Amino acid sequence: MSVEGMIRTMADEAGRAARALRSIGRADKDAALNRMAGLLRRYSDRISEENAQDVARAREAGLSAAMIDRLTLTGPTIEGMAQGLEEVAGLPDPVGMVTGMWRRPNGLLVGRVRIPIGVIGFIYESRPNVTVDAAALCLKSGNAVILKGGSEAIQSNMVLAEILAEALRETGLPEKAVQVVPTTDREAVSILIGLDEDVDLIIPRGGEGLIRFVADHSKIPVLKHYKGVCHVYVDQDAEIPMAEEICYNAKVQRPGVCNAMETLLVHEGIAGRFLPAMIERFEKAGVEIRGCERTRSIAPQVRAAVAEDWPAEFLDLILAVKVVGDLEEALDHIERYGSKHTETIVTNDYARAQRFLGEVDSSVVLVNASTRFNDGNQLGLGAEIGINTSKLHAFGPMGLEELTTTKFIVYGSGQVRS
Structure with missing residues (x-):
């Protein structure tokens, strides 16, 4: 069968499975999720063996350390995947949830109820644990869901x-409710994103190049974020020990992810007291600092920042640092260079905290906490399928509720429109 024939067949089967799922209740879905968790544990060694071959090929191909980190499945990772399935099973089922009910003057009872979106195409790179989460x-x-992972996994x-x-x-659920595209042929993505009569939503998750390709070529609505250019703004009234811990965590804890800090903004009134020790701590951790002129007047050893550093998503131990005159300048910088992902004051x-919360146009805005908390699990959603920065129809981490839409239901007693 050709690649096109295979993808079309998968989409057709997914459509039939989606219809069957409409009438399946929470207990049956939870039973399937818990069974998946049990089988992951049973087949842990087999998963590790197959993953080891992917990792070996990735190393031979010269993939970056960040990519290999995302690709690798260890015993604890697999256990985490199993626990994630069990956690999702324990979450409330959004399907069938009534979000509102009101009566019209003519006696009609009108309501809105949550329903599945239908068939979702999920296109992603590297992380095989995302296969299970999605x-x-x-x-x-x-x-x-039709899952199209990267060739490396x-x-x-x-x-x-x-x-x-x-x-x-x-567990008696439709087997084609979850399908993985069994080819590394890139043509599969182009075909999948063109099936606007069979697939209801496309979610790409990966590098900016992949996401832009999907967004530019898809005939199907796309939920996406291109990159995470996340800022921490240290205000003049910040507690310096707190600021140091937040900034260090936001940059160093896991620099290769989309919610890591890429630019540090510091109020001029605190910069002289805050930056010397903070930069020294960063440098000890292997972070390369790229600073504005005012930053370099405080720490002359750091590399001079260039224009390309301010909109950059480094995904590495590299940090741009800028001293700003006030909150207004910080807000202007974030508005110009941010990616609507995550910002912290x-x-x-x-x-000033309330103004920051109100004026920053990002999916998650925090006060006195690390940017690393922009994560569905950390925010109490359970697992997430991704972070959307395009606002429609969700903004931020996408959990269960964000994978549903609503329809109107109407109860009448013989009303007709005059």
């Missing part, structure tokens, strides 16, 4: 696909 969230929210994804399908068969001033 399958869990889509299944629990009543959606069928093909063996890991295919063994995971077999395990998930086995759990669906054993560190301050003890309530009015």
Whole structure:
């Protein structure tokens, strides 16, 4: 079968599975998720063996350390995947939730109820654990999903696909509710994103190049974020020890992810007291600092920042630092260079904190906390399928509720429109 024939067949089967899922209740979905968790644990060694082959090929191909980190599945990672399935099973089912009900003057009772989106195409790179996360969230929210992972993770994804399908068969759910595209042919993506009559939503997750390609060529609505240019603004009234811990965590804890800090903004009134020790701590951790002129007047050893550094998503131990005159300048900088992802202010001033929360146009805005908290699990959503910065129809981490939409339901007693 051609690649086009294969993708069209998968989409057709996903459509039938999505229809079947509409009538399947929470208990059956949760049973399937818990069975998936059990099978992941049973087949842990097999998953590790297949993943090791993917990792070996990735090293030979010269993939970056960040990419290999995302690709690698360890025993604890697999256990975490199993626990994630169980956590999703324990979450409330959004399908069928009534979000409002009101009576019209003519007696009609009008309501809105949450329903699945339908068939979701999920296109992603490197992280095979995302295969399980996406399958869990889509299944629990009543959606069928077609998963197209990167070529670097093909063996890991295919063994995971077999395990998930086995759990669906054993629990009586439609096996084609979760499908992994079994080819590394890039044509599969182009075909999938063109099936606007069969697929309801495309979610790309990966590098900016992949996401821009999907957004530019898809005939289907796309939920996306291109990159995470995240800022921490240290205000003049910040507690310096708190600011140091927040900034260090935001940059160093895991620099290769989209919610890591890429630019540090510091009020001129605190810069002289805050930056010397902060930069020294960063440098000891291997962080390369690229500073503005005012930053370099405080720490002359740092590299001079260039214009390209301010909009950059480094995904590495590199940090741009700028001293600003006031909150207004910080807000202007974020408005110009931010990516609507995550922004933090560190301050003890309530009015400035509230202004920051109100004026910053990003999916998650924090006061006195690390940018690393922009994560579905950390925010209490359970697992997430991704972070959307395009605002429609969700903004920020996408959990179960964000994988549903609503429809109107109307109860009448013989009313006709005059």
